Amino acid sequence: MPETSAGSRTPKAAADGARRSLGTGPGRLLVALYGVFTVAAASRAAYQLIAQFDRAPLAYILSAVSAVVYAFILFSLVRGGEGARRAAVVCCALELVGVLGVGTWTLVDRSAFPDATVWSNFGMGYLFIPIFLPVTGLLWLRRARRA
Amino acid sequence: MIDALTVAIGVTALALAAWCGFAAYRDEPTKDWHFIGMAVVSLLGIIQLVVGLVQLGSGGTPKDGTAIFVAYLIGAAACVPATGFLSLSERTRWGSATVAAGAVVLAVLEVRLFDIWGGGHA
Numbered sequence: 001m002p003e004t005s006a007g008s009r010t011p012k013a014a015a016d017g018a019r020r021s022l023g024t025g026p027g028r029l030l031v032a033l034y035g036v037f038t039v040a041a042a043s044r045a046a047y048q049l050i051a052q053f054d055r056a057p058l059a060y061i062l063s064a065v066s067a068v069v070y071a072f073i074l075f076s077l078v079r080g081g082e083g084a085r086r087a088a089v090v091c092c093a094l095e096l097v098g099v100l101g102v103g104t105w106t107l108v109d110r111s112a113f114p115d116a117t118v119w120s121n122f123g124m125g126y127l128f129i130p131i132f133l134p135v136t137g138l139l140w141l142r143r144a145r146r147a
Numbered sequence: 148m149i150d151a152l153t154v155a156i157g158v159t160a161l162a163l164a165a166w167c168g169f170a171a172y173r174d175e176p177t178k179d180w181h182f183i184g185m186a187v188v189s190l191l192g193i194i195q196l197v198v199g200l201v202q203l204g205s206g207g208t209p210k211d212g213t214a215i216f217v218a219y220l221i222g223a224a225a226c227v228p229a230t231g232f233l234s235l236s237e238r239t240r241w242g243s244a245t246v247a248a249g250a251v252v253l254a255v256l257e258v259r260l261f262d263i264w265g266g267g268h269a
Contacts, residue, residue, distance in 0.1 A: 028237040032230050032245045036252050043218055051214070127255070 021080035022088065022144055030137055034074040037133065040126070041067035041118045048115070056115035062102055063117045066130075069095050073137065082145075089141050096134035099123060103131070149198055150266045156191045156223070157257035163188050163227070164250035171243035177234045185231045185246065188253070192224040210265030219260050226253040 023031045045064035053060060069091055076088035103122035106113050116125055123130030163184050167177065177185075199220045203209075209216035230249025234242030 024237060025239060025241050026244075028233055028241045029245050029248060032233055032248055035229070036226075036249075039222065043222075047214060047218070 022077045022085055022141070023080060026140055027077060027144070030133075030140055031074065031077050033129070033133060034070055034077060034137075037118075037126075037130070038067060038070040038074050041070055044118065052115075056113060059113050059115045059117045059120070062119065066095075066098060066118045069098065085141055085144060089138065092134045092137040092141065096131075096138070099131050099134065149195070149202055149264060150261065152191070152195050152198060153257050153261050153264070153266065156188070156195060157254050157261075159188050159191060160227070160250045160253040160257065164247045164254065167243045167250065168247040171240045171247060174240045176238040176240065176242050177231075177246055181243070181246065182231065185227050188250065189224070189228045189231070192227065192253070196220045196224040209263050211263040216260070216263050219256055219263060223253055223256045223260060226250075226256065 021027070041063055045060060045067050048056075048060040049064060073088050073091045073095065076084040076091065099119045099122060102117060102119035106117070106120040113120060118126065119130055122128060166184060167181055170177065170181065199216065203213060203216070226249050227246070230246045234246045236242075237245065
């Protein structure tokens, strides 16, 4: 197999420069998933904030926050470089805290959330992907530093 | 008509996901045949978008609202082409994995579309 594999072998791309893009290899899958979640969270938040803000303001604002975080990580992954990598690490950590925090909050105090957010119940409405995504992202960003 | 189309796209999307997932498992990039598969699923998505808009135009009303219905139609039509382009410039197993992920997302969108339209009894 001439192609690089996911395992211990370092990709050929690592040899030709220090500025390795974060959006290649396994990072490409993350770009796709963050893209999906950026679009999903942003369009959901936009619709709900415009059409039915009074029903559950807190939930809709939290959805908007998650959309901003997703968009920023997506931008960092595509841009690449060490600065973007660090910024993405901070945002992924923020995302993880957000999922865990909002997830717990929605379980403890249901009355505060008449309607769901993207991060409600640890992202159950989205197949729990929101809770796996930041963990995978952090692992990938850590490996990208060593490469 | 639209319910049948939704089910058909859901099933073909899952098949595409399995196919590209298998390619990723075998450490292969997406090949010509995969792109033909993506083209078929994408075409179905575009047909669904057109049929959905025509249904709206002829007086049909989705159960959960027109704006959400149209947003999901556009998302479903764009999903597989977008991940297909990503895999064009990622000639490793991860390109295949990306398309597989996009196809799974499409299948989920179809399930939601079925609910949003009020499938079954409408």
